[in-house]
Amino acid sequence: MATDVIESLSPRLIAVAEKRGCAYDAWIFTNGYLLSQEVVDLLGRCRIGHVHIPLDGIRENNDAMRRLVGGGPTFDRIVENLALLKPPIKTLIRGNTHKGNVAQLDELKELVTKRARETGNRLDFYAASLVDTSSRDDPNEQMAAYAFDGIEVSLRLEARHVPVGKDHSCVAQNLWMVAIDDEGYLYKCGGKLCGQPKFAYGTAHSWDPALPLATASNPDMLSRFLNTGTPEPGDACYECEWLPMCGGGCPQLRLFGKHKCPPYRAEPERLVLAIHARKHR
Ligand code: SF4
Known part of the structure; x- marks a missing residue:
């Protein structure tokens, strides 16, 4: 976790908000593996009130997708680390869902709920369907065999924002939402582009949110995303x-x-039947 990057950028973001008399809150998206009390203290200093952690299923299912560079497991340590995220921090666990793990969705939600009871922490859960798990070497390619269309998942109350426009805005649609990778590059997408500097619009070191275009190292990337946020x-x-x-x-x-x-859109009947089935479950 690039704590120096967070410490560097947060004061500048907070200063812009305070100068304009705006409320300030920040999220961090993290795999949760390296959380420690020291990191949690830093979140407090940087006014990061929400922590967003993805899990790709329970234990082996998660570890098949979210493993260490050397191949080691991550699930047990991440779940253990949830105890560190004491109130007022609010934690949102994103259940990344695809054909291979959708059967575990309810079990994963129950596990998170149980962990919230054990720790007294605010741990919420939502499911999100993965639409792209192609490798980092294959940038921006649609996955094919692994795609999960997500109709069932998007009907879950917890996933009400999965159809992107509904009750949701993403990083691309808001100038003040910033995705930061562990080297301090800034992106307008918190998905797979994050971590590929050629898609970055600036760096935490040099980007000034008070002068967003003037200080972006790649202002075209920033404006292209903002212009594409809506059709x-x-x-x-x-x-x-x-x-x-x-x-x-x-x-x-x-x-x-x-x-x-x-x-x-192509299968409205299937959507209606799924809603009906859910309402009468
Ligand atoms: S055309 Fe497709 S992407 Fe555009 S609003 Fe309709 S369903 Fe959504």
């Missing part, structure tokens, strides 16, 4: 009856020519 004027999405729910899809995929409609 462009004339886009076919504005004629689409699903727009209020879908929001036009993932900005990152649209920007790089991989635009994809959510599966329920």
